[in-house]
Amino acid sequence: MEHTNEKFLIRLSGVTKTFPVASGIFHALNNMTLDIPRGQLMAITGKSGSGKSTLLNIISGIDKPTHGSVVVDGVRIDTLSESELASWRGINIGVVFQFFQLLPTLTIAENVMLPMDFCNRYPAKERRPRALALLQHVGIGDQADKLPSALSGGQQQRAAIARALANDPPVLMADEPTGNLDSQTSTAIFELFAGLARLGKTVIIVTHERDFASYFENTMAMADGKMVTELSHA
Numbered sequence: 001m002e003h004t005n006e007k008f009l010i011r012l013s014g015v016t017k018t019f020p021v022a023s024g025i026f027h028a029l030n031n032m033t034l035d036i037p038r039g040q041l042m043a044i045t046g047k048s049g050s051g052k053s054t055l056l057n058i059i060s061g062i063d064k065p066t067h068g069s070v071v072v073d074g075v076r077i078d079t080l081s082e083s084e085l086a087s088w089r090g091i092n093i094g095v096v097f098q099f100f101q102l103l104p105t106l107t108i109a110e111n112v113m114l115p116m117d118f119c120n121r122y123p124a125k126e127r128r129p130r131a132l133a134l135l136q137h138v139g140i141g142d143q144a145d146k147l148p149s150a151l152s153g154g155q156q157q158r159a160a161i162a163r164a165l166a167n168d169p170p171v172l173m174a175d176e177p178t179g180n181l182d183s184q185t186s187t188a189i190f191e192l193f194a195g196l197a198r199l200g201k202t203v204i205i206v207t208h209e210r211d212f213a214s215y216f217e218n219t220m221a222m223a224d225g226k227m228v229t230e231l232s233h234a
């Protein structure tokens, strides 16, 4: 697949996503055109039902647009087959969830190695050292051989971020990643995301936490499947 170094890592052009509903056709995304620069920490806000999750699903190729095109790192993903998309997603998109979603029977290091085992991007003997290095990077190198249940919420979210980084994807996305954490721990998690953006990751976070607005280079508000703020591309 072709990769580019152009400024915008993610380009949506005229993206519409409709769902059939009893009363007709519902527009979850309504003709969205959006460019997201490489290495940016970006927030998406908006009321429930405004289309935030649908947008993340379109960017990660989980949903396909009804109309329009989606290009990520030079690859037009809306025309890929489901199997092409599955392998593309594994190395291009890292996802962080509100409730961490670590597998409870695997150690922290094994959780981080799992996406590497699925994608085969790194040789088997490199996977554990890579997992340990990622855990070190997110600040929990000493927790590698524990089960998730032995960790605090903040530590579990750090582990989930290490897992999202397993295959070194250019894009990280998170839906309310601090929704289950206290404010001090949330600050530490936003600082971690900001550091990853400085290292070149494009980090897209759905959040309602207004206290953390200063961490974001861009905040995109959504309403009725549309962007209702202009993004700055300084």
Ligand SMILES: Nc1ncnc2c1ncn2[C@@H]1O[C@H](COP(=O)(O)OP(=O)(O)OP(=O)(O)O)[C@@H](O)[C@H]1O
Pocket: 019, 020, 021, 026, 027, 028, 046, 047, 048, 049, 050, 051, 052, 053, 054, 055
């Ligand atoms: N598979 C589907 N079939 C029908 N309607 C859908 C489907 N997926 C999403 N929708 C509708 O599209 C709209 C946007 O949903 P979406 O989940 O993107 O909103 P959201 O902004 O993420 O909301 P929340 O903050 O509650 O997660 C909602 O009204 C939802 O009901």
